[in-house]
Amino acid sequence: MLKKERHDFIMRQINLHNRVLTSDLVQLLNVSEDTIRRDLQELVDQGLLFKVHGGALSKSYHSSFDDSTVYARDSKIIIAKKATSLVKDGMVVLTGGGTTILEFVKQLPENLEATFFTLSPLVAVELAKYNNVEVILIGGLFSKNSQITYGGHVINQLSEIKVDLCLMGTSAIHPEEGLTDTDWEINQLKKAMLAASKKSAVLCISEKLDISLRLKVCSIESISYLITELDKNDEALSRYLVKNLNIL
Structure with a gap:
């Protein structure tokens, strides 16, 4: 090569x-x-x-959030706008980090009244711009690679809360293999996030569809919503039409 x-x-x-x-x-x-x-x-x-x-x-x-360097930003904005439809006044929401989640935060209604738990300092800073949003940053070890907090202390805190909705990105998703990752710590963290949530939404660009990595987070049946930039009837999503999974 x-x-x-x-x-x-x-x-x-x-x-x-x-x-x-x-x-x-x-x-x-x-x-x-x-x-x-x-x-x-x-x-x-x-x-x-x-x-x-x-x-x-x-x-x-x-880096600090710089729009000019975000990969597939137009697609992520479409995903973000779809995801905001899931958040209503009075809800308690949990988020991970990443550029798609940051785009989601930027698209929230200006007068939204909600409580957000987040593992990402960058997401917390963006959420703090909303006057009626309470922001709770879950503290712990800080991952320089993923830019979120992680570790046993974070997982213990997650075990003590129950949120209405969890929003997270993913490295890969596959109809048979489900959500997967390559980082053991992040893998365990995502499992704890899902366990703390009544419903969950995975936000990912379509290029991450049909990819499987070595560590399994969960099956797609365990997810409430899959949100991509594609139309929900797109052929690329046909294999993800399973019971209890809503595609936006």
Whole structure:
């Protein structure tokens, strides 16, 4: 594979999953670890990503929220606008982090009266702009990779609450394999978020459909809503038409 092809592949993985591991790229591209390290450094030098120990992070995901660097932002805005229809006055809502969730917060009605628990300091800052929204940031260890709090302390706090709706992004979703991820800590965190919620909504761009990663979060039957930028009758969503799952 040519270097340009490797770089394009790496950037697609970054854009879809917000982060990549060097070890995964070595296997996926069937090249040496030194080659991947050089590729990542060249992409860093071009200002396209952040290199961290063991891999790399999306530039938009790792910085303060900068609209100009958000991948597939138009699609994420469509998703965000759909998701706001689920939030009503008086609700208690739990959110994860990520660029799609941040777009969702920006689309909320100005006079919304609700309580939001969040694991993301960036999301908390955006929510604080709403006068009638109470914001509760769940504290714990802070993940430099995912930009959210995590760990046993966070999971314990989640076990003590019950929210009306949980909104989260995902690295991958598949009709048979369900929601999956590559990070063990984030995987456990998402399970705890779902357990704390009466209903759940997964917000993801359609490019993440039909992808399965190594760690399972839950089956798609465990999700209340799947929200993409596609029309709900789009053929790409036909395999996700299962009992109890509403597609927006």
